[in-house]
Amino acid sequence: MTPTSSTTAPAFDVVVIGAGIVGLAHAYEALLQGLSVAVVDRAGGAVHGASVRNFGHACITPQTGEARGYATEARRRWLDLAGAAGFTARESGTVVVARTAAELAVVEEYAASDPDTERLDARAVVDRVPVDPDPVVGGAFLPLDLQVDPREAAPAIATWLASQGVRFSWRTTALTVESGRVTTSRATFEADRIVVCTNHDVDRLFPRLAEQADVVRCRLHMLRADVDLRFPLTVPLFTGWSLLRYSGFAAMPSAGALRESLRASLPAGVAWDLNQMYTSPFDGSLIIGDTHVRDVDAPPFQDEAGFELVIAETERLFGVERIRVRERWQGVYASAPGREFLIEEPLPGVHVVTVTTGIGMTTGLGIAPSVLAPRGTATSVPESSTAVAV
Ligand SMILES: Cc1cc2nc3c(=O)[nH]c(=O)nc-3n(C[C@H](O)[C@H](O)[C@H](O)COP(=O)(O)OP(=O)(O)OC[C@H]3O[C@@H](n4cnc5c(N)ncnc54)[C@H](O)[C@@H]3O)c2cc1C
Numbered sequence: 040m041t042p043t044s045s046t047t048a049p050a051f052d053v054v055v056i057g058a059g060i061v062g063l064a065h066a067y068e069a070l071l072q073g074l075s076v077a078v079v080d081r082a083g084g085a086v087h088g089a090s091v092r093n094f095g096h097a098c099i100t101p102q103t104g105e106a107r108g109y110a111t112e113a114r115r116r117w118l119d120l121a122g123a124a125g126f127t128a129r130e131s132g133t134v135v136v137a138r139t140a141a142e143l144a145v146v147e148e149y150a151a152s153d154p155d156t157e158r159l160d161a162r163a164v165v166d167r168v169p170v171d172p173d174p175v176v177g178g179a180f181l182p183l184d185l186q187v188d189p190r191e192a193a194p195a196i197a198t199w200l201a202s203q204g205v206r207f208s209w210r211t212t213a214l215t216v217e218s219g220r221v222t223t224s225r226a227t228f229e230a231d232r233i234v235v236c237t238n239h240d241v242d243r244l245f246p247r248l249a250e251q252a253d254v255v256r257c258r259l260h261m262l263r264a265d266v267d268l269r270f271p272l273t274v275p276l277f278t279g280w281s282l283l284r285y286s287g288f289a290a291m292p293s294a295g296a297l298r299e300s301l302r303a304s305l306p307a308g309v310a311w312d313l314n315q316m317y318t319s320p321f322d323g324s325l326i327i328g329d330t331h332v333r334d335v336d337a338p339p340f341q342d343e344a345g346f347e348l349v350i351a352e353t354e355r356l357f358g359v360e361r362i363r364v365r366e367r368w369q370g371v372y373a374s375a376p377g378r379e380f381l382i383e384e385p386l387p388g389v390h391v392v393t394v395t396t397g398i399g400m401t402t403g404l405g406i407a408p409s410v411l412a413p414r415g416t417a418t419s420v421p422e423s424s425t426a427v428a429v
Pocket of ligand 1: 088403
């Protein structure tokens, strides 16, 4: 079928391709600057991408460098948008539970290095989160982190932006991008600036840019389940596995010893690149994850062994005999070695913005001000950060 791209839409100051959190962030920034903006997405709504398949965890506290700068700005914007668009952004913080001496060593080093982080003893951990008290040796509270319901937040932001005059064109696939012009499966859009926020599908529109940065797809096992907890989980929960993943923790002197300790105690966890973590959407169920497999493509077939691992570790952590799985899904996000962001201007006025590790909910809303800084103004370029695979 020939795409019907012969009509030309009115010209906009900014056209955004992709209505995930990164694309919505740029539409919001353009709106704040008083610019006219259109968003095109090939899906029928903000219902399909990584931005609805995740934990809804804005993990501000343990970010460093460039990511920390974006995360700090994103935190403000999450709270502003929650008020404006009418969704919940909980100022929950995050609890980290340590169940071994190796985990506790990293937690203690991190808490000593970060004035925001509160060190918790074992009693305080089991009072705050409904884990099995038995092996808990301590933990920490990360106060800056936020929690949203990922299935609520992006659609609510899109609806609100539309009410403020942002033009959304759903079920519209961007086919080609050049300076000043996007051809799509419906119409040609002309714009002063174009922002490409297609996540891992950056390689469909800009294959050479993606290849140069070694961008691939990272796919994850995710579950939603009912679990008979001692009491409801009201904060995001990290385990020792999470301490290997975020740049602030991973930089601690004991992180290497923790990796070896986890490798020895649960080799399957290392094989599946486990990040055992939890959030609880506001209905009381648990979002449970996750594993990581990286490749150019993300075949849809999820090996049951990945789910079995995550379920077994969940039952062990909470000291329950059986969890009742409601949903299983595959998450996919862009991943690139040695970098957390691919932010480039490959053509004049065409910006590619891809978060290349699993921190787009944390940082995405904070990236847009520097990308869309009015031309000729100095942008505050945050210092570069050490990339860690999340
Ligand atoms: C399982 C999982 C758990 C995660 N957990 C967390 C977490 O706890 N905290 C955190 O900070 N981050 C987390 N992340 C990462 C975070 O979800 C992503 O970094 C973020 O959602 C990326 O946003 P995005 O807008 O770039 O991509 P997406 O949300 O994937 O949006 C991209 C959009 O582009 C559209 N699109 C693609 N190509 C085209 C085209 N040619 N034309 C038109 N439209 C197109 C797609 O339809 C899609 O809507 C997680 C990710 C996953 C998968």
